[in-house]
Amino acid sequence: MGPARPPAVNECAQQIIPSLILLFDGLKRAYAAKASDTDDEENEEDDSDIDEEVLSSDEDEIDDASQEYLEKLQEKVTRSSTQHGFNVSTSIQDGHGDHRSDDDGDDSEYDANEETPLECYATPLDSDDMNQDEYVVFKEVMQNIERTDTVWYRALTGHLTAEQQKALQEIILLADQRKAALESKRIEQSGGYAFHSQTVPTSFNFGGTLLSR
Numbered sequence: 187m188g189p190a191r192p193p194a195v196n197e198c199a200q201q202i203i204p205s206l207i208l209l210f211d212g213l214k215r216a217y218a219a220k221a222s223d224t225d226d227e228e229n230e231e232d233d234s235d236i237d238e239e240v241l242s243s244d245e246d247e248i249d250d251a252s253q254e255y256l257e258k259l260q261e262k263v264t265r266s267s268t269q270h271g272f273n274v275s276t277s278i279q280d281g282h283g284d285h286r287s288d289d290d291g292d293d294s295e296y297d298a299n300e301e302t303p304l305e306c307y308a309t310p311l312d313s314d315d316m317n318q319d320e321y322v323v324f325k326e327v328m329q330n331i332e333r334t335d336t337v338w339y340r341a342l343t344g345h346l347t348a349e350q351q352k353a354l355q356e357i358i359l360l361a362d363q364r365k366a367a368l369e370s371k372r373i374e375q376s377g378g379y380a381f382h383s384q385t386v387p388t389s390f391n392f393g394g395t396l397l398s399r
Contacts, residue, residue, distance in 0.1 A: 191338070199341040206324070207353045213320070214360070319368060321361035328358075 195202075310318075332339045346354065 196341075199338075200345045203342050203346060203354065204350055207350060207357065210321070210324070210357050211353070317368060317372065319361070319364045321357060322365045322368075325358050325361040 328339075331342070343354070
């Protein structure tokens with residue numbers, strides 16, 4: 187950007203990296219939640235297969251017992267009404283008939299597990315075929331700024347607290363790990379070998395010195 191950078195951007199320079207740190211922290215939590223949901227769904231599918239087998243046998247036993255009870259109850263009502271001079275007729279009806287009211291119909295259209303429009307919205311980063319990673323892009327952008335505009339780079343990083351510097355280091359480290367994972371996946375898909383052992387730098391400096399390469 188250089189001299190063409192809007193004055194408003196210069197004014198909020200010290201807020202940019204802390205805001206991005208917060209954003210990446212939320213993104214990391216979102217990825218962890220997504221992975222957890224995937225594991226839960228797989229476990230639920232396995233459990234549901236077992237439950238269906240158990241329930242199917244239990245339901246047969248319950249249906250038989252319920253039918254026998256209803257038949258005895260019908261006989262008792264008929265016998266009692268005859269003894270007392272009442273003309274009462276009884277019949278066993280299936281409880282699966284359609285007796286829903288309008289309110290029931292409205293409720294049936296509501297699904298608590300249905301995704302909201304925002305949750306359904308997909309970006310290129312959501313695609314499994316996407317070979318670009320937001321962490322890697324961030325690191326490359328930071329390296330480019332550091333290389334081409336050291337003054338701006340110092341303005342972005344020179345004020346960071348020790349805690350913020352540590353968080354930024356973790357983002358850069360995660361970028362290297364995710365880049366290695368993408369490369370491993372690409373090699374596997376092309377029929378080659380995946381190398382899982384990667385040497386990743388663990389220390390970084392800020393305020394004008396180079397990021398890890």
